[in-house]
Amino acid sequence: MSPHEHASGHHHASHDSADLDWAALASHLEQEAELYAPLHEQAAAWLRELLTDPAGDGPDQVRRVLDIGSGPGVISCVLARAFPAAEVVAVDGSAELLERAQDRAARLGFGERFRTHLADLPDGLDALGGGDVIWSSKALHHLGDQRGAVAALAGHLRPGGLLAVCEGGLPPRCLSRDLGLGRPGLQSRIDAAADEWFSTMREALPGFVHETEDWQAFLADAGLRTPATRSFLLDLPAPLSDGARAFLVAQLSRGAERWADRFDEEDRTALARLTDPEDAAGIGRRPDAFLLAAQTVHTARAL
Incomplete structure (x- = not known):
């Protein structure tokens, strides 16, 4: 289970992102985003607080919200609910994922003020227009120049608009330290493998720039002000729902x-048992399976 990968709907930025087939992952991404919806609802409520102005302006004055790297649109619909007066634009490089986003918005009654925009990041944003709120979750780390990507998004903010970048946090946890099979500490070794993969993935991106991942510095360099950062917790204790278990089986299998x-070999054997639906020690049948994660949102506003 990767700490970097698309928890939260994981959002598609570019077809060059480590050769990931985002359309093939659509159902998994949608299921993941739905599990993480409580976390993103908290984040959206916080954005509303940040936009509350004692002088009288506030979140109800938000007229356009852009979800950059929207994936299947789960978070786009969370934002549509949080900003009921706004047009919401889901922006992604996968037509299949955007079709899912549009269908979801229609089912939830947001269709009249919801639209999609097909574009790879960051080059396909020129025709997008501006936004009062721009949200991007787990998409910018799939671009070689993260600082440049933040600046590109900031350039689409309307005066006083808010840019929110969800990147970082803590790796998701789903395994106890001692599982009763294999060596204790498998979760930590999974995290280490994910970190190594993530670094290799980033270094292979076109235009990769190696620099400190200081998101508040990126926002400041883009000319934005009043920075604020907050982390949000997803806490799904044991016993998990069947849907959450199925997600963890798929996530661990991919990892x-x-x-x-x-x-x-010992860890490979342990993972094979954990992902075997017929094994009583598998994650799909364990009574102690849980999901705990934290994601960090970095924000700043245009002048």
Whole structure:
């Protein structure tokens, strides 16, 4: 289970992102985003607080919200609910994911003020227009120049607008330290494998720039002001729902396949058992399975 990968709807930025097939991952991304919806509802409520102005302006004056790297649109719809007077634009590089976003918005009654924009980041944003709120979650780390990507998004903010970038936090946890199979500490070794993969993925991106990932510095360099950062917790204790268990089985299976060469034989065996739906020790049947994660949102406003 990767700490970097798309928890939260994980959002598509570019078809060059480590050769990930975002359309093929659509159902998994949608399920993940739905699990993380309580976290993003908290984040959206916080954005409303930040936009509350004692002088009289406030979140109800938000007329246009852009979700950059929207994926299947789960968070786009959270934002539509949080900003009921706004047009919401889901922006993504996958037509299949945007179709899911549009269908979701229609089902939830947001269709009249919801639209999509097909564009790879950051080059496809020129025709997008401005926004009062611009949100991007787990998309910018798929771009080689993260500082430049923040500046590109800031350039689309309307005066007084708010840019919110959800990047970082804590790796998701779903495994106890001692599972009763294999060596204790498997979760930590999964995290280490994910970190190694993530660094390799970033270094292979077109235009990769190696620099300190200081998101508040990126926002300041883009000319934005009144920075604020806050982290939000997802706490799904045991026993998990069937849907959450199915998500964890899929996530662990993908990790076990992707990082197989980073594990020893004992860990590969443990992961095979954890992802076996017929094994009583598998994550799909364990009574102690849980999901705990934290995601960080960095914000700043245009002059």
